[in-house]
Amino acid sequence: MPIYKAPLRDMHFALWETAGAGILGALPGMEEVGAELAAPVLEGAAAFCEEVLLPLNRTGDEEGCLLENGAVRTPSGFTEAYRAYREGGWPALACDTAFGGQGLPKIVSVMFEEMICSANLAFGMYPGLSHGAYSALRAHGSEAQKALYLPKLVDGTWAGTMCLTEPHCGTDLGLLRTRAEPASDGRYRITGTKIFISAGEHDLTENIVHLVLARLPDAPRGSRGISLFLVPKCIPDAQGNPGARNAVVAGALEHKMGIKASATCVMNFDGAIGWLVGAPNKGLAAMFTMMNEARLSVGIQGLGLAEISYQNAVAYARERLQGRRPGGAAAPEKPADPIIAHPDVRRMLLTMRAWIQGCRMLAARTALAIDIAAHDPVPARAQAAEDEVALMTPIVKALFSDMGWEMTALGMQVLGGHGYIREWGMEQFVRDARIAQIYEGTNGVQALDLVGRKMPAHGGRALRRFFHPVSEWIAARAGRAEMAEFVEPLAKAFGRLQGITAELARRGLADPFEAGAGASEYLRLFGLVALAREWARAAEIALGRQEDAFYRAKLGTARFFIRNILPQHTGLAASVLAGGAALRAFADTDF
């Protein structure tokens, strides 16, 4: 079975040393928050993930879910693990205390999310969707809806879903057809078919709260005519307990490449009773509350899977003996050297380490911005943090999930043929990682969001939230010889990013096809520079502390990222500048 130890020391570094989460303690409602509060919570979370979730990851993958007479059975051990999750109070971690939550900040819950995704991503899908439903209802539900549903979602006795996708529409939700007919009692009757619905049906909770996008009879066409409805599997009775079964059933389970223990359902709504959430025809905006949060969480899925793959790749590379290191044996007393001695294996392991730890630092910084946006009483500071989150959301989603796929593939490569064989567990990480690039808006769509929405919004205000601090940070270190090896390459890549941003904005204004053509490479370039900023900061902290193995490894990884990975910015910039002419000129019939 694959091993996993939650990287608590590195999480501590990302939160309290690079992101500087200590500033949260100065905000109202967050006075108690600090490393002393977070450490025992994260230790408990680590134990839960390592001891309860990890052992079910492989068996869950092998068993999958079963649909019988409309009921879905999750794999063996999942109901018990979910009960332990609920009894441990884990669903309530980052929820509002007004509804029974523990009110802990995102900086803590994001690290827990990463651990769950490492240990058992398929399990994590169930509470992940519930938390999304909680967020959407908390932001847009009526007082009565909040009072009835939120405490149940917070204590985990009920679960949630998001029902958007239909057979003919995924990215383009403006095409959706599910209907909502008003009934005389103020409720609605929902009719239609949704596909690919994660956690649509299961045996973990006594009720499931579906959040469904549908059209009212007189709704305008397209995305301006979509409303959000709450459709419980069992309609709550007068006491708020699950009552009569609603007319919504799982018609089929999707057979898929990975996350097999997560029930992905076709959901049939056949005049199901629902309640409107928020204003009519404003459903897409309301759903975005849930989707933005979900996008960050999907990025974290890539991070979590890359981490467990890395840990197992390192363990294997230490043990596996093959060949001799070029330039002299590393272990002459053995019949061959451990493969960790070979330059190409070291390249793979350091590449994984540098991407993973870089993404973790960026995740911590983004989570901190979420907390500041929610708690800072100074409107300008809260707004600045909100802009940062808006800018970083598509980057975290797409960059991290691409990274998850690429790094789990590298982890598999480290094990050679054994990586491809099921027994070692490495191929499951690759299969599980792939979906994160697709759902919650494909990564291509994230890139369009960055270029088409986030870049131009408010005259480039969100961009300035990133550009100004990085400029100042670089300028403040001018002339510091010991930092030059980090700051100079960062400054060069950053200057290139600024130049490309201006050029892409100019071209995109004249011709949106041009912006679309360069968007994915631009997002990658942006992400690379954002990670370089994290690594330069990490190096600054680690310099001069080489007697401590943690900081020694940190500095070594920073050097590898800056020297060996950051130069990719040159190729990415050239690709963006190449523009869309060749794409446009190619005839459809020639494909």
Ligand SMILES: Cc1cc2nc3c(=O)[nH]c(=O)nc-3n(C[C@H](O)[C@H](O)[C@H](O)COP(=O)(O)OP(=O)(O)OC[C@H]3O[C@@H](n4cnc5c(N)ncnc54)[C@H](O)[C@@H]3O)c2cc1C
């Ligand atoms: C395992 C799994 C779980 C899921 N869970 C849920 C869930 O819980 N709830 C839910 O509602 N949905 C869920 N989905 C659906 C998922 O969100 C969609 O599959 C995804 O949004 C893409 O939609 P699509 O599959 O229809 O692809 P399409 O929208 O048809 O896209 C196909 C391709 O075209 C590209 N494309 C589409 N439009 C554009 C454009 N305007 N510009 C550029 N490129 C474009 C896409 O990037 C993609 O490469 C899930 C899917 C899977 C596989």
